[in-house]
Amino acid sequence: MDKLLEINHCRKRFGSTEVLTDLTLSVEESQVLSIIGPSGSGKSTLLRCATLLETMDGGDLIYMGRYAARGTSEGSVYAPPAELKKIKSMFGLVFQNFNLFPHYSVLKNICEAPVLVQKRDKAEVEAEAMDLLKQMGLEDKYNAYPCQLSGGQQQRVSIARALAMNPGILFFDEPTSALDPELTGEILRVIRQLAEKKMTMVIVTHEMNFARDVSDYVVFMNGGVIVEQGDPRDVIDHPTQERTIQFLRRLQDQ
Amino acid sequence: MSLTTMIVKMSEGLGKTCSIFFLTLLFALPLGLIVALLRMSKNKIVSGITRVCISILRGTPLMLQLLAVTYGPFYLFGVSVSRNKLIPVVIAFSINYAAYFAEIYRGGIESMPVGQYEAAEVLGYSKFQCFIRIILPQVIKRILPSITNEVVTLVKDTSMAFTVSYQEMFTIGKQIANSQTSFVPFIVAGVFYFVFNAVVDFVMGRIEKKLNYYK
Ligand SMILES: Nc1ncnc2c1ncn2[C@@H]1O[C@H](COP(=O)(O)OP(=O)(O)O)[C@@H](O)[C@H]1O
Ligand SMILES: [Mg+2]
Numbered sequence: 001m002d003k004l005l006e007i008n009h010c011r012k013r014f015g016s017t018e019v020l021t022d023l024t025l026s027v028e029e030s031q032v033l034s035i036i037g038p039s040g041s042g043k044s045t046l047l048r049c050a051t052l053l054e055t056m057d058g059g060d061l062i063y064m065g066r067y068a069a070r071g072t073s074e075g076s077v078y079a080p081p082a083e084l085k086k087i088k089s090m091f092g093l094v095f096q097n098f099n100l101f102p103h104y105s106v107l108k109n110i111c112e113a114p115v116l117v118q119k120r121d122k123a124e125v126e127a128e129a130m131d132l133l134k135q136m137g138l139e140d141k142y143n144a145y146p147c148q149l150s151g152g153q154q155q156r157v158s159i160a161r162a163l164a165m166n167p168g169i170l171f172f173d174e175p176t177s178a179l180d181p182e183l184t185g186e187i188l189r190v191i192r193q194l195a196e197k198k199m200t201m202v203i204v205t206h207e208m209n210f211a212r213d214v215s216d217y218v219v220f221m222n223g224g225v226i227v228e229q230g231d232p233r234d235v236i237d238h239p240t241q242e243r244t245i246q247f248l249r250r251l252q253d254q
Numbered sequence: 255m256s257l258t259t260m261i262v263k264m265s266e267g268l269g270k271t272c273s274i275f276f277l278t279l280l281f282a283l284p285l286g287l288i289v290a291l292l293r294m295s296k297n298k299i300v301s302g303i304t305r306v307c308i309s310i311l312r313g314t315p316l317m318l319q320l321l322a323v324t325y326g327p328f329y330l331f332g333v334s335v336s337r338n339k340l341i342p343v344v345i346a347f348s349i350n351y352a353a354y355f356a357e358i359y360r361g362g363i364e365s366m367p368v369g370q371y372e373a374a375e376v377l378g379y380s381k382f383q384c385f386i387r388i389i390l391p392q393v394i395k396r397i398l399p400s401i402t403n404e405v406v407t408l409v410k411d412t413s414m415a416f417t418v419s420y421q422e423m424f425t426i427g428k429q430i431a432n433s434q435t436s437f438v439p440f441i442v443a444g445v446f447y448f449v450f451n452a453v454v455d456f457v458m459g460r461i462e463k464k465l466n467y468y469k
Contacts (some may be wrong), residue, residue, distance in 0.1 A: 051376055088378050099373035102468050104393050112387070117378035147469040165377065 002029045004064055004169050004200050005050065005091075009071055011058035012045055012224075019045045021224045023059075030198040034211035037221035038247055043204045046221070047171050049144060050202070051093045052084065063090045065167065079183070089118065092162030092202045095173045098154045100146040100161070106133070107142040118165065125164065132160040136190060139184065152183035156190055163194075172203040188214075208251060212236050220244045255434050257442075263430060264442055267423035271450075274412045274422060279405070281348035286355025293360055293454055304356075310351035317417050320346045324418040339420040351408060358400045362393035394463040402458040409450050413443070 005027040012020040019042045027033050035043050048054040050061065052068065056076040063067040066194050068087045069076040080086065110129040114120045133139045136156040146154050157176060162170055172191065176184035188210050194201065195214050205211050211218055211232060218235040219245075220228040228241045239245050292304040311319070323346040327333040336342065366389055374384035413424035423446060427439035 050288055051426070053375065085378065088376070091376075093376045095369060095373065096367060099367075101370065101388055102375070113377035113379065116383060116387075145468045161377070184258035 002064070003027070003062075004029050004031075005202075006051060006062040007046075007059065008062070009059040010046070010056050011051060011059070012042075012049055012054065013057050016243055019224050020049070023224070023226060025219065025226065027200060027202060030200055031217060032195045032199075032201045032203065033217045033219065034215040035204045035221060036206070036208070036211060036236075036247075041221045042224040044173055044223075045203070046095065047204060049169050051091060051171055052088060053093075062100075063087050089165060090168045092165055092167035092170045093174045094155070094159055094162050094170065094175050097178045098146070098151075098158045099222075100154055100158055102146050105142070105146075106138070106144050106146070106149075106157050109146070109157060110164045113161070114164050129160065129164055132163055133157075135193070136160050137186075142170045150183065151179045152186045155179065155187050159187075159194075160192060169200040169202065172201065172205070174204050174206065176205070176207065206213045206251065208236055208248070210250065219248070222247070255430065255436075257438065260439055261442055264423050264439065264446070266428050267421055267426040268446065270340070270415075270422035271412045271424070271446075272423065273340060274347060274415060274420075275408060277340075277344045278347040278408060281344065282351035282355055285348060285352035287311055287359050289352050290359035290363065293356055294363065296407055308353045308356060311350055312357075316346070316350050316414050317412060319350055320414055320417050322346070323349075332452075339415075343415050343418065343420050347408075347411070351404065355401070356403055358397055358404070359393065359398050362397040362401075363389065365396060366392060387425055398458070398462050398465065401453070403463075405454055405458065406451050409454060413447075438455035 003026050005025075007023065007025045010020050010023045010025075011018065015253065021105055023042075023046065025033075025046075035046070037043055040236045043131075045054060049056050052061075055078065058066060058075050059069070059071040061076070066083070066087060067079055068084060069078045071077075079087070101112075103111065107126065107129055110132065111122070111125045114125045114128075115122050130139060130142065133142055136159065136161070138153060138156055141149060141153065141157075149157065155178075159175075175191070176187050179187065184207065188207065191201065191203065192214055203211070203215065215232050218229065218232040219226050220235055220239070220241070222243045228235055228239060235244065236248065239248060289304060289308065292300055293308065295304070320343065323340060324342040325335060330337050334409045366369065370388055370392070371384060374388045401442050412422060416425040416428050419425060424443050427443045431437065431439040
């Protein structure tokens with residue numbers, strides 16, 4: 001299978017504290033990978049490094065064989081801006097708190113980047129956006145503004161916005177954590193649909209049942225390293241590492 | 255001198271009052287944005303110099319700045335004072351108001367959540383596209399009430415032009431008041447400013463309403 005994403009020996013420091021330590025991870029085409037772990041373990045930082053929102057202090061970042069960053073003895077050396085721009089079009093990111101553009105309608109939120117950044121035909125992009133909104137069950141909201149939508153609807157729009165760029169891989173950073181519990185279901189359903197369509201996804205989540213159902217592979221992170229990884233039924237239901245067992249037990253107690 | 259004559263004479267200066275007002279806004283609004291960006295520059299020297307300039311402009315009287323811009327060139331370089339005082343007056347006003355606007359822009363820009371920049375960045379917007387399309391429109395909405403305050407102040411501040419004898423409405427009123435030993439011109443001026451600002455309030459209110467299509 002083709003590797004869509006490879007992260008090799010990633011290191012990331014904030015000041016003097018190392019947040020990611022020699023972390024290696026790869027994602028294959030059509031794979032759904034879940035990242036679980038306690039708060040502060042570096043999950044967001046990992047996604048932010050992968051999506052070029054943070055620069056790594058060491059290690060490689062490779063999308064479809066193309067180096068966004070190459071690890072050297074002096075740290076990670078990033079590709080020139082033109083190459084990074086191309087690589088940026090290979091992934092999308094869905095934020096915990098949506099980050100929709102409040103002054104744009106739903107349709108403009110989704111369509112502006114494909115037209116402006118990818119220079120695609122506006123009418124074509126809009127038709128595609130309406131299809132995406134239909135998939136999200138929001139076709140009647142295309143003219144609404146984000147402030148007129150519920151959290152769950154906003155998150156679905158932000159997923160549509162990311163999908164409109166036709167990314168090869170889609171990252172989710174706790175996509176349901178900012179939502180009321182009764183709204184998480186609608187987001188998880190959308191992600192499940194995407195998994196059925198063989199969308200490659202990396203999902204940071206605290207929803208263990210969801211992670212077990214939807215993902216092919218689970219990574220448990222703690223203290224900036226991967227402690228345990230593998231098939232979700234192994235990692236979530238039969239963890240072998242002490243830290244994983246503790247984490248899952250504490251999650252169940254809540 | 256009859257009240258009507260006073261009003262007519264002072265009205266003749268209203269055009270000049272409006273010239274100061276509109277030209278100052280025309281130059282100070284964009285200039286303020288540039289100054290705000292310099293003030294927020296990562297380059298410590300650039301931001302430091304800008305900060306000092308802003309605090310001088312805000313910390314000294316506009317009247318002094320008007321005198322400096324109008325007569326400074328004469329005292330410093332022997333350049334004769336231009337007959338058209340509109341130019342130095344507008345320069346002084348624009349620079350002074352740009353300093354105030356800059357601080358307002360800066361507050362607005364710094365209040366923007368970082369997530370807006372990050373969402374745009376991940377979608378591939380360039381820094382410039384992100385600022386122009388995503389950040390600035392939202393900043394303008396946020397700062398509009400503060401801008402309105404400054405614009406209202408600007409209307410009243412146009413009267414400062416009397417210090418360099420620029421023949422705008424208040425300067426004429428003051429001259430009439432002196433020659434006629436009458437207080438009436440000041441009342442007329444007060445009414446003019448009040449009406450002017452009522453219009454400003456109305457217009458700014460309309461703009462604010464227009465931007466209220468989102469929260
Ligand atoms: N911008 C930053 N500056 C300094 N420290 C940070 C920054 N971002 C994250 N950290 C620290 O890095 C660690 C990992 O954070 P994060 O990746 O957000 O964890 P998680 O998403 O797993 O909760 C935390 O200790 C956090 O305080
Ligand atoms: Mg996080």
